[in-house]
Amino acid sequence: MKVLLTGSTGYIGRRLKRKLLENKEITLRVYVRNKKTLSKDINKNFEIFEGDTFDKEKLKKALTGIDVAYYLIHSLSRDNYKDLDKISAQNFIDIAQQCGVKKVIYLGGLGVKNEQTSEHLLSRIQTGEILSSKKDIQTIWIRAGVIIGSGSTSFEIIRNLTEKLPIMTTPKWVNTKAQPIAVDDVLKYLEQSLYLKEKKNLIIDIGSEQLTYKQMMLLTAKVLKLKRIIIPLPFLSINLSSYWLNLFTPVQFKVAKALIEGLKSEVIIQNNNARKYFPGINPLSYEKAVKKAVKEIKMNQVISRWSDTDNSAKVWDKDHEKEIADAIYVDRKEKEILTVSKVQVYKSFISIGGKDGWFIFDSLWEVRGFIDKLLGGVGLNRGRKNQYSLNIGESLDFWKVVDIKENERLLLYAQMKVPGDAWLEFKIEDNKLIQSAYFYPKGLFGRIYWYSLVPIHYLVFNNMINSIIKKAEKL
Structure with missing residues (x-):
């Protein structure tokens, strides 16, 4: 049959x-x-x-x-x-x-x-x-x-x-x-x-x-x-x-x-x-x-979740690689990884969010998630299906996993209410961890949104890459 x-x-x-x-x-x-x-x-x-x-x-x-x-x-x-x-x-x-x-x-x-x-x-x-x-x-x-x-x-x-x-x-x-x-x-x-x-x-x-x-x-x-x-x-x-x-x-x-x-x-x-x-x-x-x-x-044995394909048409109709290349604003951080293996670093960044949160500035992410909920968005309540592994198409708080390569890369697409399109990427290249936030704004408000968050991004993204390395050292 x-x-x-x-x-x-x-x-x-x-x-x-x-x-x-x-x-x-x-x-x-x-x-x-x-x-x-x-x-x-x-x-x-x-x-x-x-x-x-x-x-x-x-x-x-x-x-x-x-x-x-x-x-x-x-x-x-x-x-x-x-x-x-x-x-x-x-x-x-x-x-x-x-x-x-x-x-x-x-x-x-x-x-x-x-x-x-x-x-x-x-x-x-x-x-x-x-x-x-x-x-x-x-x-x-x-x-x-x-x-x-x-x-x-x-x-x-x-x-x-x-x-x-x-x-x-x-x-x-x-x-x-x-x-x-x-x-x-x-x-x-x-x-x-x-x-x-x-x-x-x-x-x-x-x-x-x-x-x-x-x-x-x-x-x-x-x-x-x-x-x-x-x-x-x-x-x-x-x-x-x-x-x-x-x-x-x-x-x-x-x-x-x-x-x-x-x-x-x-x-x-x-x-x-x-x-x-x-x-x-x-x-x-x-x-x-x-x-x-x-x-x-x-027992961490959830096979599927309601949000696995949430808003999938919008996510999968996009050419993410092309749109990232066209992003107007990029916040990139790099960190050498000489004391830990690529496997440890990869395991560290794919376990972010969910119950483990977003490191020292987790409260700021919680506020952003609450604001998103007030605006009718997905917020942080979705969490993630498994704290230690990810698959393409799964939800991670208010992100969607759009690409993942073992011991090499994780690309997340933002599903929160935002005046534009946003991505967060973690990539291991040579002996470096490269963390990049990409943003393609919609109109003047999108540009104002990005510049208003520059000070917060400076704190959050610097802490994030340093915390990922520290977490990797403990694995």
């Missing part, structure tokens, strides 16, 4: 790829915007096709010869995501039909169409309807609500709110019902859908027990051994709730707003097809799913 996996660098896709690679009955092909994000996964076990669902020619090449295709794509981080999702799904199913694909498996969201349904949920439903529109292609439409797992958007929001706020004043949506599901159970449904003998289109709603969001937070507090008080307030607006979520959790404002709007609607199972077609899957309870997620975080 020849299988195409889209969204293979996303939260679900990265985990599903691992499972599919263990399956000896299939030949796997992945379709990815930038193959650099698969750099540590590249091997002889699967094919890689580069492109996106808006490039019909590349999409046709990827779908040619495929029996079953997974559709794990959505554009929530982009402003016009609803229109983009519609175009993407239509392109995909049209070309899948041309290429003779027999089955499409789509992971969407629980929810029904009514006056309360959010734009986000409507877009997910619309995508499912488009993918189910061809008579000669079977579509397995799996619908999940709140996915609980280490690094998932839902779990990160619930965990951050629970850990940071002993007393929570919340909007009335905390009493909305949902049916959460463990990420491992989602993966089981997705993989086993390959072998369904049913030939017609199916909508399969999946989830565990019904809980309100308040109950979820209290159960999370129980697992974390915390005492929490939740006070629902009827007058908190969607915008105010979104700012609240943006400030105390890793998600940025526009994503928080889309999610908050979705919380007005119940996301509960509408059919019994999960039990009917997958009798061997017994979903974990919410509490057990949380315990497993917490354990993975403590």
Whole structure:
């Protein structure tokens, strides 16, 4: 069986790829915007096709010869995501039909169409309807609500709110019902859908027990051994709730707003097809799913995070090397590394940020992250997936890893709110560590921004390169 996996660098896709690679009955092909994000996964076990669902020619090449295709794509981080999702799904199913694909498996969201349904949920439903529109292609439409797992958007929001706020004043949506599901159970449904003998289109709603969001937070507090008080307030607006979520959790404002709007609607199972077609899957309870997620975080075994492909279109459509060469402002520091090895220096600079912070001026980075959150940006709350290793495409606080070469280079692209484009590079060349900050300003304000930060940059960047060397000496 020849299988195409889209969204293979996303939260679900990265985990599903691992499972599919263990399956000896299939030949796997992945379709990815930038193959650099698969750099540590590249091997002889699967094919890689580069492109996106808006490039019909590349999409046709990827779908040619495929029996079953997974559709794990959505554009929530982009402003016009609803229109983009519609175009993407239509392109995909049209070309899948041309290429003779027999089955499409789509992971969407629980929810029904009514006056309360959010734009986000409507877009997910619309995508499912488009993918189910061809008579000669079977579509397995799996619908999940709140996915609980280490690094998932839902779990990160619930965990951050629970850990940071002993007393929570919340909007009335905390009493909305949902049916959460463990990420491992989602993966089981997705993989086993390959072998369904049913030939017609199916909508399969999946989830565990019904809980309100308040109950979820209290159960999370129980697992974390915390005492929490939740006070629902009827007058908190969607915008105010979104700012609240943006400030105390890793998600940025526009994503928080889309999610908050979705919380007005119940996301509960509408059919019994999960039990009917997958009798061997017994979903974990919410509490057990949380315990497993917490354990993975403590053991540093997080396979994927929600932010791995956050804003990926903007990041990967750039020619970073060319734009760095065109940068108007550069702050470069150099330091000889005579007493330590290149390996030690490399290990030192790839472990910056996250829980280890940004050395002596970490408080200034915290202030910058807080300001970024107030402006609706990503802030520092995203942290990093693993404190001691990085992959291309991963998030590091308010940076995105766009290039990494072992014992040689790390290039980060800024995703904070900034009037221009900014990069931070660490490079080992001969017996020197070269640390460079690049900035391409947008307009007059971008130039004012750069010059206003020159004194702070002098302190921060000098301390950073010296601290990286000192840290390397201790490794």
